[in-house]
Amino acid sequence: xxxxxxxxxxxxxxxxxxxxxxxxxxxxxxxxxxxxxxxxxxxxxxxxxxxxxxxxxxxxxxxxxxxxxxxxxxxxxxxxxxxxxxxxxxxxxxxxxxxxxxxxxxxxxxxxxxxxxxxxxxxxxxxxxxxxxxxxxxxxxxxxxxxxxxxxxxxxxxxxxxxxxxxxxxxxxxxxxxxxxxxxxxxxxxxxxxxxxxxxxxxxxxxxxxxxxxxxxxxxxxxxxxxxxxxxxxxxxxxxxxxxxxxxxxxxxxxxxxxxxxxxxxxxxxxxxxxxxxxxxxxxxxxxxxxxxxxxxxxxxxxxxxxxxxxxxxxxxxxxxx
Amino acid sequence: xxxxxxxxxxxxxxxxxxxxxxxxxxxxxxxxxxxxxxxxxxxxxxxxxxxxxxxxxxxxxxxxxxxxxxxxxxxxxxxxxxxxxxxxxxxxxxxxxxxxxxxxxxxxxxxxxxxxxxxxxxxxxxxxxxxxxxxxxxxxxxxxxxxxxxxxxxxxxxxxxxxxxxxxxxxxxxxxxxxxxxxxxxxxxxxxxxxxxxxxxxxxxxxxxxxxxxxxxxxxxxxxxxxxxxxxxxxxxxxxxxxxxxxxxxxxxxxxxxxxxxxxxxxxxxxxxxxxxxxxxxxxxxxxxxxxxxxxxxxxxxxxxxxxxxxxxxxxxxxxxxxxxxxxxxxxxxxxxxxxxxxxxxxxxxxxxxxxxxxxxxxxxxxxxxxxxxxxxxxxxxxxxxxxxxxxxxxxxxxxxxxxxxxxxxxxxxxxxxxxxxxxxxxxxxxxxxxxxxxxxxxxxxxxxxxxxxxxxxxxxxxxxxxxxxxxxxxxxxxxxxxxxxxxxxxxxxxxxxxxxxxxxxxxxxxxxxxxxxxxxxxxxxxxxxxxxxxxxxxxx
Numbered sequence: 001x002x003x004x005x006x007x008x009x010x011x012x013x014x015x016x017x018x019x020x021x022x023x024x025x026x027x028x029x030x031x032x033x034x035x036x037x038x039x040x041x042x043x044x045x046x047x048x049x050x051x052x053x054x055x056x057x058x059x060x061x062x063x064x065x066x067x068x069x070x071x072x073x074x075x076x077x078x079x080x081x082x083x084x085x086x087x088x089x090x091x092x093x094x095x096x097x098x099x100x101x102x103x104x105x106x107x108x109x110x111x112x113x114x115x116x117x118x119x120x121x122x123x124x125x126x127x128x129x130x131x132x133x134x135x136x137x138x139x140x141x142x143x144x145x146x147x148x149x150x151x152x153x154x155x156x157x158x159x160x161x162x163x164x165x166x167x168x169x170x171x172x173x174x175x176x177x178x179x180x181x182x183x184x185x186x187x188x189x190x191x192x193x194x195x196x197x198x199x200x201x202x203x204x205x206x207x208x209x210x211x212x213x214x215x216x217x218x219x220x221x222x223x224x225x226x227x228x229x230x231x232x233x234x235x236x237x238x239x240x241x242x243x244x245x246x247x248x249x250x251x252x253x254x255x256x257x258x259x260x261x262x263x264x265x266x267x268x269x270x271x272x273x274x275x276x277x278x279x280x281x282x283x284x285x286x287x288x289x290x291x292x293x294x295x296x297x298x299x300x301x302x303x304x305x306x307x308x309x310x311x312x313x314x315x316x317x318x319x320x321x322x
Numbered sequence: 323x324x325x326x327x328x329x330x331x332x333x334x335x336x337x338x339x340x341x342x343x344x345x346x347x348x349x350x351x352x353x354x355x356x357x358x359x360x361x362x363x364x365x366x367x368x369x370x371x372x373x374x375x376x377x378x379x380x381x382x383x384x385x386x387x388x389x390x391x392x393x394x395x396x397x398x399x400x401x402x403x404x405x406x407x408x409x410x411x412x413x414x415x416x417x418x419x420x421x422x423x424x425x426x427x428x429x430x431x432x433x434x435x436x437x438x439x440x441x442x443x444x445x446x447x448x449x450x451x452x453x454x455x456x457x458x459x460x461x462x463x464x465x466x467x468x469x470x471x472x473x474x475x476x477x478x479x480x481x482x483x484x485x486x487x488x489x490x491x492x493x494x495x496x497x498x499x500x501x502x503x504x505x506x507x508x509x510x511x512x513x514x515x516x517x518x519x520x521x522x523x524x525x526x527x528x529x530x531x532x533x534x535x536x537x538x539x540x541x542x543x544x545x546x547x548x549x550x551x552x553x554x555x556x557x558x559x560x561x562x563x564x565x566x567x568x569x570x571x572x573x574x575x576x577x578x579x580x581x582x583x584x585x586x587x588x589x590x591x592x593x594x595x596x597x598x599x600x601x602x603x604x605x606x607x608x609x610x611x612x613x614x615x616x617x618x619x620x621x622x623x624x625x626x627x628x629x630x631x632x633x634x635x636x637x638x639x640x641x642x643x644x645x646x647x648x649x650x651x652x653x654x655x656x657x658x659x660x661x662x663x664x665x666x667x668x669x670x671x672x673x674x675x676x677x678x679x680x681x682x683x684x685x686x687x688x689x690x691x692x693x694x695x696x697x698x699x700x701x702x703x704x705x706x707x708x709x710x711x712x713x714x715x716x717x718x719x720x721x722x723x724x725x726x727x728x729x730x731x732x733x734x735x736x737x738x739x740x741x742x743x744x745x746x747x748x749x750x751x752x753x754x755x756x757x758x759x760x761x762x763x764x765x766x767x768x769x770x771x772x773x774x775x776x777x778x779x780x781x782x783x784x785x786x787x788x789x790x791x792x793x794x795x796x797x798x799x800x801x802x803x804x805x806x807x808x809x810x811x812x813x814x815x816x817x818x819x820x821x822x823x824x825x826x827x828x829x830x831x832x833x834x835x836x837x838x839x840x841x842x843x844x845x846x847x848x849x850x851x852x853x854x855x856x857x858x859x860x861x862x863x
Contacts, residue, residue, distance in 0.1 A: 200755070
């Protein structure tokens with residue numbers, strides 16, 4: 001069975017549409033993020049890992065059903081709570097954590113919210129006076145945040161250097177720009193849909209960066225191989241051809257990986273929702289960016305160089321063998 | 323050729339066995355339950371996946387304040403000496419009020435000069451007040467300064483605890499400030515089996531200090547004898563400490579010593595510390611090096627005090643009394659009858675730094691998975707469904723070669739889990755994200771190879787040449803994608819913390835497994851397949 005034989009699409013011809021598409025979503029994301037920033041002090045809604053919050057301890061008369069409790073808390077409009085069993089199994093205690101800005105007043109407010117929600121939607125008696133509450137600070141303090149950001153930026157730089165070494169500087173730059181583009185649009189999607197960013201979402205974003213980079217490199221690799229074989233071919237045609245040649249592989253891999261994360265998104269439950277949402281958007285955009293961002297950027301750069309009378313810099317010129 | 327192929331297959335199987343051992347160890351039985359038990363022992367799940375202990379600690383910030391004022395006492399003495407003012411005592415009169423320093427016996431006639439000296443040097447952090455008489459003064463730490471010191475102490479304690487609890491940086495504990503303003507810390511650790519040991523490591527102040535010993539190094543048999551030697555009145559800048567009675571051997575174990583309160587060298591002065599063994603006596607020791615600054619101070623002290631004794635104090639007890647034979651600059655050894663555990667813990671404490679204040683455990687409970695058992699179930703089901711879909715698709719699209727891809731995928735997971743089992747890394751949801759990326763790239767590698775082989779077949783090559791060329795071309799791409807991602811994962815591991823690190827670990831393991839299966843194992847299976855082909859027959863792809 002084969003899907004893509006003799007495909008011949010002029011991808012670069014669509015570059016202005018691609019640019020428009022990317023711009024619309026990037027700008028929309030940025031606008032929503034600026035709105036969030038002015039209204040809440042952070043550009044995107046953050047989870048309890050980043051903000052800290054309120055921990056409410058409840059002891060039930062009968063064995064607590066975590067699923068039902070989660071539904072009860074949700075029904076009361078409390079989003080993104082964390083629910084864990086607490087203490088010995090026989091004690092029937094549950095710890096419910098809410099991301100709230102922790103100050104003296106909101107501790108009690110948070111406690112009351114939980115108590116009300118449980119009374120309204122969950123049928124398991126508990127004593128109101130026995131409900132304990134505590135304030136948890138952010139797990140990801142300023143220092144961790146800074147370290148993580150530094151780590152990610154350094155890893156991008158590392159990839160750029162490696163690609164510079166194996167191809168040419170512009171390839172590294174184009175690939176890294178595509179990754180930034182993907183991250184921006186994904187984070188923008190979180191802002192636009194009002195979803196929270198937690199530590200696991202950060203991991204999902206790292207995954208999509210890796211995935212996008214992978215996809216971009218496959219295309220670049222084919223471009224490099226074709227450049228070695230046919231130096232006379234105009235670059236846009238060659239790039240189109242490279243994309244078409246790898247199209248079969250791209251659609252298959254992306255399709256298969258997409259199916260897996262889609263399954264996770266649909267069936268994986270509410271807690272994993274943020275995580276799988278990031279992956280779903282990320283894989284689509286990661287595949288898109290290799291064709292729509294990285295490749296056109298490469299061609300545009302080379303054409304600009306040619307326009308200025310400089311020789312077209314080709315990785316093939318430097319290497320004699322694969 | 324056939325023998326070569328057999329060897330390759332044998333190698334792969336051997337490697338597989340090694341990985342299976344990494345996952346299961348040697349299981350008690352082959353029932354589902356026994357296998358599951360074996361796996362959970364080897365592969366550690368994170369807090370989000372299995373839950374663990376929920377500890378709340380109280381930071382004794384008063385101790386940090388006390389340390390700060392101790393050093394203020396020393397600075398006041400220096401300041402008064404340099405100003406040529408006499409004094410009878412500088413001390414802290416009230417142990418329950420560590421923020422108070424009392425100065426007595428300054429010249430009454432020079433009161434205003436003393437005042438301006440104290441103001442100049444200390445009024446930034448302390449309120450300077452005249453005492454009841456013209457020749458006494460009190461220094462009280464400003465409330466704002468005290469508050470900020472307390473907050474800093476809690477933060478420092480958090481960082482130190484994180485270092486201690488997270489050796490490889492892959493166990494991903496949850497450590498956060500708790501309960502506004504009460505100086506408490508929440509620590510959640512996944513699936514801890516030896517809670518007491520962990521609590522001991524967290525709590526251990528292991529404040530290693532070197533103090534001058536008053537008198538000779540023999541010590542006294544008990545506290546009364548020690549006090550008797552100073553006529554019952556101990557100067558406020560000295561204290562009485564017990565020797566460490568913790569160890570069975572050693573006749574010095576229960577002696578009592580009088581030492582100077584102020585240490586010559588303390589926790590932050592140590593640059594590094596490692597366990598070592600005395601080659602002559604076989605005794606365990608800690609070899610340490612000091613920072614440059616501390617080294618200079620130590621040199622000054624030891625040069626001026628040759629022949630006198632110094633005591634190594636750890637955890638409030640005297641561990642060793644040594645005579646200063648010659649000046650020491652910045653490295654030395656601490657000998658004492660240490661157990662192996664003590665030496666390792668001591669070295670770790672010295673390296674990660676002492677806790678700024680001691681910690682009490684207020685609460686100690688078990689807590690369930692933070693992701694919630696329900697969502698883990700849902701996630702696992704969804705993931706299995708997803709992976710099965712992929713495997714079926716590969717069979718349909720690539721026919722017999724699809725088996726190759728499926729086998730490679732399955733092997734990848736086993737090798738990855740094997741690595742995890744051996745390294746003791748913790749698997750958390752971010753780690754699973756790394757696994758997802760690996761699966762994606764694994765599928766990708768196979769697709770790359772197969773598509774290339776199909777291209778070569780279309781170009782008219784025979785089966786073996788097509789497979790050869792397919793692998794040769796795909797190899798370049800696979801190397802590029804994998805090395806790029808490994809470079810990125812390595813940097814994330816080195817510089818990231820917590821979930822970023824966990825992600826990087828599973829990603830790196832997965833990529834290495836991938837390189838092995840996609841190129842070596844896949845190749846071997848194709849070779850076997852090619853061997854069975856009749857001449858002129860094509861591979862099923």
